Amino acid sequence: MASHSHQPHDNAHDEPFVAELLDLEAEVLHAHLTELTGWLAELTADRPVRRVLDLGSGTGTGTFALLRRFEDAEAIAVDASPRLLHHLQGRARELGVADRVRTVEADLDAAWPDFGGVDLVWASGALHHMSDPDRALREAHAALAPGGLLAAIEMADVPYFLPDDLGIGRPGLEARCRAALADRHAEALPHRGADWGPLLSRAGFAIEAERPFTIELPRPLPEATGRYARAMLGRMRTALDGRLSAEDMSVLDALLDGDGPHSVLHRDDLVVRTERTVWAARSQA
Numbered sequence: 001m002a003s004h005s006h007q008p009h010d011n012a013h014d015e016p017f018v019a020e021l022l023d024l025e026a027e028v029l030h031a032h033l034t035e036l037t038g039w040l041a042e043l044t045a046d047r048p049v050r051r052v053l054d055l056g057s058g059t060g061t062g063t064f065a066l067l068r069r070f071e072d073a074e075a076i077a078v079d080a081s082p083r084l085l086h087h088l089q090g091r092a093r094e095l096g097v098a099d100r101v102r103t104v105e106a107d108l109d110a111a112w113p114d115f116g117g118v119d120l121v122w123a124s125g126a127l128h129h130m131s132d133p134d135r136a137l138r139e140a141h142a143a144l145a146p147g148g149l150l151a152a153i154e155m156a157d158v159p160y161f162l163p164d165d166l167g168i169g170r171p172g173l174e175a176r177c178r179a180a181l182a183d184r185h186a187e188a189l190p191h192r193g194a195d196w197g198p199l200l201s202r203a204g205f206a207i208e209a210e211r212p213f214t215i216e217l218p219r220p221l222p223e224a225t226g227r228y229a230r231a232m233l234g235r236m237r238t239a240l241d242g243r244l245s246a247e248d249m250s251v252l253d254a255l256l257d258g259d260g261p262h263s264v265l266h267r268d269d270l271v272v273r274t275e276r277t278v279w280a281a282r283s284q285a
């Protein structure tokens with residue numbers, strides 16, 4: 001999942017929007033999630049996966065992908081946001097897996113509840129939210145049964161959606177938007193895009209693989225792509241107020257205008273391009 005700066009504690013009003021964004025992301029990146037859980041199934045082939053722990057689960061995009069893949073497993077979804085967990089429970093009922101999911105509201109920056117020996121820990125876009133990731137990884141190590149696996153998924157940035165030349169305004173709008181936001185992001189989430197390898201080793205894990213994924217979705221793009229792009233660029237637009245030229249801002253507004261001729265909801269030149277790295281690390285007794 002992409003990186004959305006949303007501490008649940010101070011941005012509660014933002015959560016319905018975040019929930020929508022996370023769900024759209026899971027829909028658009030469905031094939032990638034399937035590939036990723038397939039890889040984890042290979043890495044865990046020697047021991048059954050019965051209990052999975054999704055750290056910073058949000059709306060459960062990882063939880064549900066894991067339950068699809070590991071049909072005998074139950075999941076514990078942990079998040080600090082009760083609203084996102086409530087959303088997750090509703091989704092679990094819709095998907096018919098409510099009896100396989102337990103939600104736990106917890107601040108993973110504080111002392112962790114006892115999760116009691118899990119086989120697989122999944123942390124997607126979550127570790128960089130921790131104020132002390134070293135501590136969180138030690139806790140994750142303690143939560144795993146010996147020989148259990150942790151998958152840490154980290155994304156460099158939110159996906160790219162726009163072609164360089166949009167046919168309106170100056171080319172390169174999306175790159176300028178990102179450049180204008182870079183400082184702000186670095187300040188809000190200093191661990192975003194971190195190399196988790198050294199921290200995993202320090203926490204006692206044996207790293208089995210560090211795998212980069214380059215995602216460039218083939219056409220036809222998933223049906224939800226326009227809505228996902230609109231949600232993500234709309235979020236960017238809010239953060240960009242006062243940081244972009246008036247011309248760029250008006251082009252961005254035209255892209256976000258649901259009914260307008262340039263709207264991302266109707267364009268046929270969108271792309272979905274992003275990169276992420278996944279560390280698979282084994283707990284050692």
Ligand SMILES: C[S@@+](CC[C@H](N)C(=O)[O-])C[C@H]1O[C@@H](n2cnc3c(N)ncnc32)[C@H](O)[C@@H]1O
Pocket residue numbers: 001002003004006007008022055056057058059060061062078079080081084106107108109123124125126129130
């Ligand atoms: C970028 S979202 C990722 C959600 C989900 N893992 C996904 O990939 O779709 C980060 C999640 O971490 C949660 N989170 C942030 N800080 C947290 C903390 N200290 N304790 C527990 N959860 C936290 C947020 O509420 C949010 O749901």
